[in-house]
Amino acid sequence: MVTLRDVARQAGVSPKTVSRVVNDDPAVSANTRDAVMAIVRAMNYVPDEAARMMRTATSTVVGLMTDVVATTPYSVDIVRGAQQELKGEGKTLLIANTEGDPVLEREYWRMFRAHKVSGVVYATMYHRPLDLRTPDFQGPIVLANCYSGNADRPSIVPDDERGGYHQAQHLLQLGHRRIGILTLLPAIRATVLRGAGYRKAFAEAGVSYDPAMEVPAFQGSVANERLVAYDVARDMLGGRERPTAIICGNDKVALQVYAAAASLGLSIPGDLSVMGYDDLTVIAETLRPSLTTVRLPYYEIGELAVQTLTGMPDRAPAATFEPVLVDCPLITRESCRPI
Amino acid sequence: MVTLRDVARQAGVSPKTVSRVVNDDPAVSANTRDAVMAIVRAMNYVPDEAARMMRTATSTVVGLMTDVVATTPYSVDIVRGAQQELKGEGKTLLIANTEGDPVLEREYWRMFRAHKVSGVVYATMYHRPLDLRTPDFQGPIVLANCYSGNADRPSIVPDDERGGYHQAQHLLQLGHRRIGILTLLPAIRATVLRGAGYRKAFAEAGVSYDPAMEVPAFQGSVANERLVAYDVARDMLGGRERPTAIICGNDKVALQVYAAAASLGLSIPGDLSVMGYDDLTVIAETLRPSLTTVRLPYYEIGELAVQTLTGMPDRAPAATFEPVLVDCPLITRESCRPI
DNA sequence: TCAATCCATGTCAACGATGTCAAGATCTTT
DNA sequence: AAAGATCTTGACATCGTTGACATGGATTGA
Numbered sequence: 001m002v003t004l005r006d007v008a009r010q011a012g013v014s015p016k017t018v019s020r021v022v023n024d025d026p027a028v029s030a031n032t033r034d035a036v037m038a039i040v041r042a043m044n045y046v047p048d049e050a051a052r053m054m055r056t057a058t059s060t061v062v063g064l065m066t067d068v069v070a071t072t073p074y075s076v077d078i079v080r081g082a083q084q085e086l087k088g089e090g091k092t093l094l095i096a097n098t099e100g101d102p103v104l105e106r107e108y109w110r111m112f113r114a115h116k117v118s119g120v121v122y123a124t125m126y127h128r129p130l131d132l133r134t135p136d137f138q139g140p141i142v143l144a145n146c147y148s149g150n151a152d153r154p155s156i157v158p159d160d161e162r163g164g165y166h167q168a169q170h171l172l173q174l175g176h177r178r179i180g181i182l183t184l185l186p187a188i189r190a191t192v193l194r195g196a197g198y199r200k201a202f203a204e205a206g207v208s209y210d211p212a213m214e215v216p217a218f219q220g221s222v223a224n225e226r227l228v229a230y231d232v233a234r235d236m237l238g239g240r241e242r243p244t245a246i247i248c249g250n251d252k253v254a255l256q257v258y259a260a261a262a263s264l265g266l267s268i269p270g271d272l273s274v275m276g277y278d279d280l281t282v283i284a285e286t287l288r289p290s291l292t293t294v295r296l297p298y299y300e301i302g303e304l305a306v307q308t309l310t311g312m313p314d315r316a317p318a319a320t321f322e323p324v325l326v327d328c329p330l331i332t333r334e335s336c337r338p339i
Numbered sequence: 340m341v342t343l344r345d346v347a348r349q350a351g352v353s354p355k356t357v358s359r360v361v362n363d364d365p366a367v368s369a370n371t372r373d374a375v376m377a378i379v380r381a382m383n384y385v386p387d388e389a390a391r392m393m394r395t396a397t398s399t400v401v402g403l404m405t406d407v408v409a410t411t412p413y414s415v416d417i418v419r420g421a422q423q424e425l426k427g428e429g430k431t432l433l434i435a436n437t438e439g440d441p442v443l444e445r446e447y448w449r450m451f452r453a454h455k456v457s458g459v460v461y462a463t464m465y466h467r468p469l470d471l472r473t474p475d476f477q478g479p480i481v482l483a484n485c486y487s488g489n490a491d492r493p494s495i496v497p498d499d500e501r502g503g504y505h506q507a508q509h510l511l512q513l514g515h516r517r518i519g520i521l522t523l524l525p526a527i528r529a530t531v532l533r534g535a536g537y538r539k540a541f542a543e544a545g546v547s548y549d550p551a552m553e554v555p556a557f558q559g560s561v562a563n564e565r566l567v568a569y570d571v572a573r574d575m576l577g578g579r580e581r582p583t584a585i586i587c588g589n590d591k592v593a594l595q596v597y598a599a600a601a602s603l604g605l606s607i608p609g610d611l612s613v614m615g616y617d618d619l620t621v622i623a624e625t626l627r628p629s630l631t632t633v634r635l636p637y638y639e640i641g642e643l644a645v646q647t648l649t650g651m652p653d654r655a656p657a658a659t660f661e662p663v664l665v666d667c668p669l670i671t672r673e674s675c676r677p678i
Numbered sequence: 679t680c681a682a683t684c685c686a687t688g689t690c691a692a693c694g695a696t697g698t699c700a701a702g703a704t705c706t707t708t
Numbered sequence: 709a710a711a712g713a714t715c716t717t718g719a720c721a722t723c724g725t726t727g728a729c730a731t732g733g734a735t736t737g738a
Contacts, residue, residue, distance in 0.1 A: 001396075001724090003723095003724055003725085004724065004725065004726095005724080013687075013688090014687065014688050014689080015688095015724085015725080015726095016687075016688060016689080016725095016726075016727095017686085017687060017688075019724095019725065019726060020686095020687085020726095023726085027685075027686065027687085028686070028687085029685085029686060029687090032686080032687085044474075044475065046449050046452050046453050046475070047453060047724085047725075048393070048453060048455075048723090048724050048725070049392075049453040049454045049455070050388075050389050050390075050392035050393040050398070050454075050455060050723085050724075050725090051389075051393055051693090051723075051724035051725040051726085052724080052725060052726080053388075053389035053392075053693095053725095054387070054389040054390050054393055054692095054693050054694065054695090054723090054724080054725075054726095055692080055693055055724080055725045055726045055727080056693090056725085056726070056727090057340075057693075059389070061433070061454075076415050079434070079436075080436060083434070083435075083436050087443065090446075090450075092433055092434065092435060092447075092450060093433070093434050094400070094431055094432070094433055094434075095418070095422070095431070095432050095433075095434055096422075096431060097418075097419060097422050104426065107429075108431075110385050111429075111431060113385050114385050114386060114387060114388040115388045115389075115400075116387075116388070116389060135383075136383065136385070227625065230627045251621075252621060252625045255594075255622075255625045255626065256625060256627060258598075259597075259601075259626070259627040260627075262598075262601035263627075280621060282590075282591060282619060282621060282622060283594075283621060283622065283625075286566065286591045286594045286595060286622075287594065287598065288569045288595060288598035288599075288602075340694090342693095342694055342695085343694065343695065343696095344694080344695095352717075352718085353717065353718045353719080354694085354695080354696090354718090355695095355696075355697095355717075355718060355719080355720095356716085356717060356718075358695065358696060359696095359716095359717090362696085366715070366716065366717085367716075367717085368715085368716060368717090371716080371717085386694085386695075387693090387694050387695070389693080389694075389695090390693075390694035390695040390696085390723090391694085391695055391696080392695095392723095393693090393694080393695075393696095393722095393723050393724065393725090394694080394695050394696050394697080394722080394723055395695085395696075395697095395723090396723075
């Protein structure tokens with residue numbers, strides 16, 4: 001292994017000087033700097049993280065703790081966004097997937113402590129409040145896709161109310177008036193927030209909002225949900241006064257609405273406009289016609305989480321943090337059409 | 340921070356003894372061990388990884404280098420499988436996503452070196468041969484979903500030939516004889532392997548294989564492919580002598596075949612059986628009827644890769660390694676039915 | 679010209695763990 | 709009971725880096 005010492009010897013300077021050079025300390029003459037850098041490159045010297053870590057009591061690694069976030073395919077984007085942001089600073093991610101196991105989670109917090117991670121992004125699968133106790137870890141933490149119930153930590157969450165607003169607003173603007181809404185489970189926070197968004201859009205458009213048009217596309221509990229969008233959509237589309245458009249709680253729901261429409265001989269978007277949520281591209285881009293949907297901005301949430309982390313002091317003063325809302329933009333494709 | 344020293348002082352023993360205890364060194368009396376462990380727990384002592392790393396010149400971290408693997412949703416399972424396997428050993432993953440950028444990749448290899456990772460899993464998005472040169476990294480490497488052209492590294496890949504065999508064999512057994520095949524791009528290795536699997540199944544069933552029934556569902560290049568399964572399937576299903584079953588190169592293709600069938604008024608599985616590949620559950624479980632498919636065993640590949648890594652000596656002798664094939668099992672759902 | 683200031687570089691110790699070796703205590707063996 | 713073997717514990721140096729502080733030379737100002 002090539003060490004600072006070796007480089008120093010070769011360059012005819014002290015180890016400390018080499019250290020200064022590789023750390024961009026300005027207190028080094030240009031000549032020395034160039035000479036040392038030449039040797040550094042020639043010897044392919046790479047600073048030993050372990051020694052740095054030990055000396056500085058911090059590392060260039062950021063922890064990413066997830067519940068089961070990695071399970072749900074699209075949320076990998078949180079990881080990608082975080083990486084993207086870290087790349088610029090020469091840092092990387094140490095990942096810990098708890099799969100929902102609290103014992104394992106505790107172990108991972110210890111592990112983060114042992115590795116002196118410079119911060120942790122804590123991401124959850126569902127957008128939800130969270131009371132995080134971390135007796136084994138002291139450093140800065142940013143919540144992603146979840147937020148602290150008592151606002152004692154910074155957090156980045158999707159703006160589900162605005163996302164719901166986008167969905168409804170777009171369809172209303174296209175002239176739709178009878179709009180069916182297939183929601184996620186009522187217990188999910190996003191469901192409530194989007195509901196508010198729908199109402200706001202309807203109100204702004206001067207259209208009365210009919211709660212009867214709002215039906216859950218799932219049954220069961222959050223932990224054990226069953227997708228029944230196909231049947232619900234068939235009921236909705238089979239009745240008289242069928243809707244001219246359907247807003248879906250996510251893209252999977254939309255996929256089943258496509259199937260329901262096909263089974264009734266209804267064409268999309270000719271007879272029915274369909275709007276998704278999530279922008280799960282494997283579905284949204286593959287469906288015929290492709291799906292107009294609203295994108296869950298996981299990539300941006302990952303980026304922002306790391307940015308926030310980087311800007312945090314090691315020991316944050318006991319401040320109050322309102323969740324940062326990230327817009328869920330409308331992605332226009334082919335499944336919605338003016339009436 | 341609580342250090343070995345602090346624990347030692349409290350316990351009235353030397354730091355070295357505490358070290359022995361936390362490392363399960365058998366050369367410690369039961370009394371001492373219990374006494375020390377009590378203090379360790381009471382003080383919530385966690386060994387400092389940096390110091391360990393420095394002293395032992397190795398870390399408990401395994402690197403995961405991916406090209407764009409994290410982009411394709413389902414392959415997150417490689418990460419999950421790897422984690423699962425590491426969990427037992429108290430290790431974790433340091434992840435590096437190159438997004439295909441060689442400069443970045445080089446930087447990440449350096450980073451892995453700096454962090455003294457105990458090994459690296461190198462995973463690719465496509466199953467393909469790979470000539471890996473890592474001047475900046477010496478430790479053990481296992482390839483996942485790719486393999487070394489000259490067999491100089493261990494590798495774990497899906498058994499695509501057998502997967503293709505499963506697809507065809509199942510449909511043949513259900514009595515289908517006219518079977519359409521919508522393949523991936525011919526340039527992709529999986530396409531070739533699965534083709535061999537199809538032929539084998541047909542031969543075993545004593546059914547003649549008609550190459551004309553095999554059509555790519557994609558156009559363009561690997562880097563820039565365009566899914567045209569919808570049109571191809573409509574052509575195939577619109578002709579006389581339409582197939583009674585269609586084998587798809589992946590689940591996205593199957594999704595479009597569903598749409599094509601619906602547009603022609605054909606019902607699945609009544610008029611047409613459809614078989615997917617990948618087992619992308621967001622699609623396969625959401626489709627109505629749910630999709631019979633073949634599962635890409637990414638989770639197992641991740642597990643096996645780490646197992647292989649763990650079993651490797653630090654400096655592997657220049658051996659030859661045949662790729663380890665992992666079966667792609669048939670997942671039976673509702674989209675295939677006897678003729 | 680001499681003191682004060684600044685700049686570039688160097689010396690030294692320390693971060694926390696563990697490998698090496700040694701020593702004291704205890705147990706065998708004859 | 710003495711010599712050896714074994715078992716348990718400890719002293720000490722060391723891994724590679726950087727922070728605190730020191731040094732010596734050049735520059736500035738009066």
